[in-house]
Structures are given as structure tokens and as C-alpha cells.
Amino acid sequence: VVPFERPAGPSPRHRTVGVRVGSVMVGGGAPIVVQSMTNTDTADVDATVAQVAALARAGSELVRITVDRDEAAAAVPKIRERLDRLGVTVPLVGDFHYIGHQLLADHPACAEALDKYRINPGNVGFKEKKDRQFGAIVELAIKHDKAVRIGANWGSLDQELLTHLMNENAASAKPREMRWVTREAMIQSALLSAARAEEIGLGRDRIILSAKVSAVQDLIAVYQELARRSDYAIHLGLTEAGMGTKGIVASSAAIGILLQEGIGDTIRYSLTPEPGGDRTLEVKTAQELLQTMGFRTFVPLVAACPGCGRTTSSVFQELARDIQNWISTSMPEWRRTYPGVENLNVAVMGCIVNGPGESKHANIGISLPGTGEQPAAPVFIDGKKAMTLRGPTLAQDFQALVLDYIRK
């Protein structure tokens, strides 16, 4: 027998220079930061304040807002002020495209209220104009002591750079190989822009890089290379991830693999919400990824089996759902009352096959009776069978036991 010696866990974190964004550290060994972005019109102060507050309360540690025109820029300081009054201190990131240099220069209160400026090097202009406009934003970041994210994006790639690389490689690369040239253009766009920002005088401890792509394998390749070539703090995210399970699965696959390789200091799930859907889903999903991979803890984890032909009654599914919902709604209060509660593991299992075993691995677990089993549900606390529940109040009784465990 060959002993299984390989330690479980991710590769050591890629070493990056830490960047302070308001009160939050990104990179430099700090915990991986969860962030998100509003989809309200920033000029609508009420709607934007409400959504930023909801995202922050759901656990978003940075929130990005679109700053696309004068009205939006003028609203930013009002949004900051209203959030402060509500006690929502989450740092705000301004998302700028095309005319960021103008908006930041014309609205100094906006430039001051934001904690980070996102620049897209693909749409700040061409040639001398690009240099001037990019330089103007960087100078304003230096003046206001703000962090900058240089965010290259597959959908708005620096065409000048792409054309240059295409021409340079046209002789050697076959047309179907040109995809790697596009990936290279993404990497170079981010790195050359960062180098230019440093040349202008922005410290490396004020620069975060991202190079977002919408295809999983491309994204992994681009970020691996970005990390290999630099020590800038890294913002990870699959752009245009899509709706529903597709967006969640694709983002989790890409971000999860990179995090496992030690790459990534802050993550965002760019999920397309259902019309009128819950924007905070992207925050909860990001938290769940970090927690299930063991990077951070946010809420107690509920392990539940999928159920099968041995769980034909609905008792098991209902209990698993009720416990999950109860924990989610109780967390804001529990976090204040019971420090460390987020480390709790609860198991809700459907039958005797894996129920007792899995329940023993949890802090507290219950193994419900499957079809044909005795109508009794053993409860395991800290790995030992503590009691057996039965009867119509079984769900409430188990809930009371979980709360008792948390209190103790």
C-alpha cells in the first residue's frame, strides 16, 4: 500500500503587491476579497444606494458603480454620503470607459468619493490621445491617492495593440492559431498600461490588474501568464459569464482552478440576473466558492445528500431547505451574537447509507429515515450519536438543537 501523502490544499498564493482600496486590502497576502457591481443607473441615487447597500449587506466587500456621464459623476458623492449615513462603509469603485479622464477632472467630488478607478485600456483612445487620456486618469488617481484597476476585456480589447501583434505574427501563425495572439494582446494590454502608470508616478501598491475573457480555457491561460509575468494584485472574473447555472458553472470552473493555483486576490462573478432577479446572487455565489474551497468562511455550511429512491417522502428535502433558509436569514444577527458561527458545519442526510457517516463529520448532523427504515432520526453532535428524534416536530427539534449547539 502506498500511503496517501500528498497534502490537500491549494498551491501557495502567488505573491502580489498589496493594494489598499478604501478600508480593504487587495493582494499582498490579504484574504481573497469578494466584490460585485451594481446594474442601476448611477444618476438614480435612491436606486443605486439601495443596491449598493444590499450588495454590501450580502457580503460584497467592494462595490463598483458605472460612471458614464456627468449626471452619474455628480451623483457619486451623494451616493457616498447617503451610504455613510446608513452605516454602509463599503468602498466604491468607479467604472470608467471612453471619457473617464473628463468625468474625473470635471467632478472632483466624484474623484474624491470613489476609492478606486477602473480604467479600460481598450477604450481610452488611440496613440497620442490614448497616452494623454490614460495619463490624465492616472494623474488624478495620484492626486486623490486612489487605487486603479487596469481592466483589459476581451470584448473591448486595445485594437491598436491587437493589430500590431497580429501583423507581427501573421507570417508565422496560421489563422486558427490567432486566438493565442488575442490572449497575448490581453496580457500585454494590462501589463504595458500598468508599466505606463508606474512611469507616470502611480505606485505599484495602487495598481490592480484584470484581463477578463468569456471562455473558461482562455481565461485560465491569460491569468496564468499574467501572474507568471508580474506581481501586481489580481482581480479575477469571467466576463459575460451568462445567466443561471451556465454563468455560475463557467465562473466557478475558471475562478476555482486559478484560485487553486494560488492566483487571484479579488473575485467577481459577472452573472446576468433574471429580469427583476436578485443581484446579490453573485455575491453569495462568490462567497460559496471561497468557502467550499476552504479560503474563507462566511456562513455555516449545510451538507445535504442529493436524495434518491430511498427518500420518497418530502420530509428530507423540506428539512434541508428549511435549515438552509433559517441559517441564511439568521446570519446577520448570529454574526453579532455568536462570533465564529460561520465555521459551523451542519449535515442533513436522507438515509442510513451515508447519513450517520456524513453526520459524524459535521459539528451537528441528522440522518433522516429513508423509505422502509424505522421512523427515527439519529442526531450526531461532534462525531457522536447524541440522541434520536422522531415524530411530527422533528424539524423544529433539530433546529433547536442546532441553535443550542451554536449558543454553547
Ligand code: SF4
Ligand atoms: Fe440516497 Fe441515502 Fe445516499 Fe441520501 S444518503 S443519496 S438518501 S442513499
